[in-house]
Amino acid sequence: MGRLSVVAPDGIGEVTEGTDLAALVAEVADLRDGDVVVVTGKVVSKAEGRTVVVGTGPASDAAYETHLAGETLRLVARRGRTRIVRNRLGLVMAAAGIDRSNVATDALVLLPLDPDASARTMRARLHDLVGVNVGVVVTDTAGRAWREGQTDIAIGLAGVQPAEAFAGRHDSYGNPLAVTLPAVADEIAGAAELAQGKLGARPVAVLRGRADLVLPVGDDGPGARALQRPEGADLFGFGAREAVVVALADEPHLRPVFGAPADLVELADAFDRVVPGSELRTDDGEGDEGAELTLPRPVPVVVVRALCIAHGWRLDGQPGHGAVTSAHLSPSAS
CATH class of the missing domain: 3.30.1330.100 (CofE-like)
Structure with missing residues (x-):
């Protein structure tokens, strides 16, 4: 029993x-x-x-923001005033775990x-x-x-x-x-x-x-x-909105959050959903783990790059703007 x-x-x-x-x-x-x-x-x-005394009123809000920044490694998701972050301990929490309950009204408690x-x-x-x-x-x-x-x-x-x-x-x-x-x-x-x-x-x-x-x-x-799951091992490293923004903004220090490179089947499916008629095939170059992408029409480079980043790949040798109909892709180091 x-x-x-x-x-x-x-x-x-x-x-x-x-x-x-x-x-x-x-x-x-x-x-x-x-x-x-x-x-x-x-x-x-x-x-x-x-326990940190922060006072009341606008000064309290400013002090709170300062401590929140100090406890935060990166933003995970934001909806209005609510911020979910990965804090300095690696925990994903609202407001980095800072608490204003069961404490004096002019104070807050850090983890x-x-x-x-x-x-x-x-x-x-x-x-x-x-x-x-x-x-x-x-x-x-x-x-x-x-x-x-x-x-x-x-x-x-x-x-x-x-x-x-x-x-x-x-x-x-x-x-x-x-x-x-x-x-x-x-x-x-x-x-x-x-x-x-x-x-x-x-x-x-x-x-x-x-x-x-x-x-x-x-x-x-x-x-x-x-x-705690390490960065890149969590399927939900960003909120839905934030994942789109990070992929489009191409912020290199945040790429590892997307995890290990997806396989070619998954990557090809993603391209076909966004640009129907896309083709992705393994590069025949000796020792090259990359792939050749062929698109049915010119597609903005920023779109191709964002899809690559979101799947742990990189777009090789392309300018930061304009459009492409073909490209060479390589898996990124996770």
Whole structure:
């Protein structure tokens, strides 16, 4: 019988810079070996001095923009005032994870500098204080592609496997499992949030019942960063509008976001959809991995280049303007 329990204790109180979070947890929670301690990134940031006073009014808005720029690696998508970005931690989040809730009205909270390191520090400190082997998950709230609403995810992790690998195993019917990879650290974060509540002033939870996921003392595991897809590996590296703009603008530093070069079949299909009657064939040149493109009519160079960029290819030896009826294409290094 599978059984899981999550307890979010009261009594944590207000956390400020320098607060010993592990000591607070040890006071309010009855910890056992194999437990997973879940703590919100918000209180970790507060304890680590990541709260920033920005004032109110126009000055506050300007300060917010400054901090948003400082936390952002690149824009993923924008709709009005909402900006989804890839932040300095590699997380894709609205407003880079900057939070203005559960904090003074003239302040904002930035994400921890290194949530995995924060989790490791808390795990070691709890072992010193209580003498038990627990895992630690640092969480934050994030939206999801395709789904309304938000859920908590793991942004920091120590002593817990981030995911369970089922690839190579078989289900009860004998079917092979090829890509099944439950992100258990995120599932733990979501379960804990149900007990904590957004307005319950309970930033800590203890999950019990999955001691099999907790690693031995001294083994902190790969951290939550292991759950992040690298640039180019995510099928949704840009929003729908932004992908079009980036491809047409031809910004070389953003090309890797489109991923590894598509195969010729996929690239040919794309050209045929945009310019019906296009033909793409492998170049017969020795050692050349490129292809020859033939178009049924003159097509602006900017269109051909954008299609190439979006599929991880490049247009060789063509001017930046005008039109072409044929071209040589090469796969770009991803």
